[in-house]
Amino acid sequence: MPEGKIIKALSGFYYVLDGEEVIQCRGRGVFRKNKVTPLVGDHVVYQAENKTDGYVLEVKQRKNELVRPPIANVDQAILVFSAVEPDFSPALLDRFLVLIEDNEIDPIIVVSKIDLVPQEKRAQLDEYVSDYRKLGYPVMITSSVTEAGIEELLPFVDGKTSVFAGQSGVGKSSILNAINPKLDLKTNDISSHLGRGKHTTRHVELIHIGSGLVADTPGFSSLDFIEMEAERLTYCFPEFYELSENCKFRGCLHDKEPRCAVKAAVEAGEVPVYRYEHYKQFLEEIRERKPRY
Structure with missing residues (x-):
């Protein structure tokens, strides 16, 4: 057959x-x-x-699968987050990263619309980019208008099955069009009334880009930790997983436990406070979803 x-x-x-x-x-x-x-x-x-x-x-048999967007056997996830319109959101990015890490998919972060960033917001954005690069994530700064960073992205796509994912209106389709203008994928601006992007991709489809396959997926703005156990969350924060070997208690959740290496690193400024705050927020969501008996 x-x-x-x-x-x-x-x-x-x-x-x-x-x-x-x-x-x-x-x-x-x-x-x-x-x-x-x-x-x-x-x-x-x-x-x-x-x-x-x-x-x-x-x-x-599948090596992995995602629910939103519905796709299987992905090698890597290219997470597109706009610098502005909508503003860069590390909280939402961390949600995406947790989902991707939990499915053992390699994440690549792409910051789009860099040409629209006002000078007063650039320093904060550069700090976020530096933080994620220190964690070992590839981070590319791009613009589909000036085509800045587009060539840098191409080698990551070749020979792989990649999913482009991110909030609506961040420019996923625009970046794909910049990589290959023949695609002529539909794009749309941010709705000035709603302040969020209109959905321009209606279904999941794998498209040939170079020697790879890329999925342009319907945009979505939230993720729920439906299946995740609290103990798994640490593994989805690479810096926490490395530090957890020095925690006093095995299986430390880095919350109320004493002599926690993660909390000590946050207090010492070695781990960004916002990353720890997001971790605690996600941990609470998981606990509320699955009551402990």
Whole structure:
């Protein structure tokens, strides 16, 4: 049986890439029975008599999957956050990073719209960029207007399956258009009334960029820690995980425990206060969702 990769799912059809050909397929009823929903990025077994009349028969084991956006087998997540309009939000970025780290996907941070940053906001933005780079995250400063930083992003995309994700209106589609103008993806400005971006991407689709595949995904503005246990959260903050070896108690949650190496590092200025505040906020959300008995 032939195999391929789902590159688009739309209106009950799955578009399977096999070599240079794309086969339009439907899902067999067995998926509904087994509660398996094929996702963009899935490696599948299919059968087809022609390019428009195929069926997905089997979904191969996934190495990872995301719920929002719905996509599987991602190598890396390119998290796009605008410098302004909407303003750069480290709190929202940390939410994205926790989700990505929990799924063992490599995150890359892209700051967009740098050409719009007023001088009085640049110092604060540079400080945030420096903090995340010190944590080991690749951070690129870009502008789809001046094309600053676009070439720097290209090597990260080659040979990988990447998901572009971020809040609505941050310029994900604009950056993809700057990388490859032939894409001509829809873009839209920030709504002046609502103060947030309008959704311009309506479905998940893998697009060829260089030698890689990139998913331009519907924008979303919030993330919930639906499945995460409190003990897992430390692993999603790389600097906390390294420091936790020096905590007095094994399994320290860096909250009310004495002789906590993470809290000591925050007090000493070795860890940004905002990162710790975000950690505590996320920890509280997880505790409220899953009461301790």
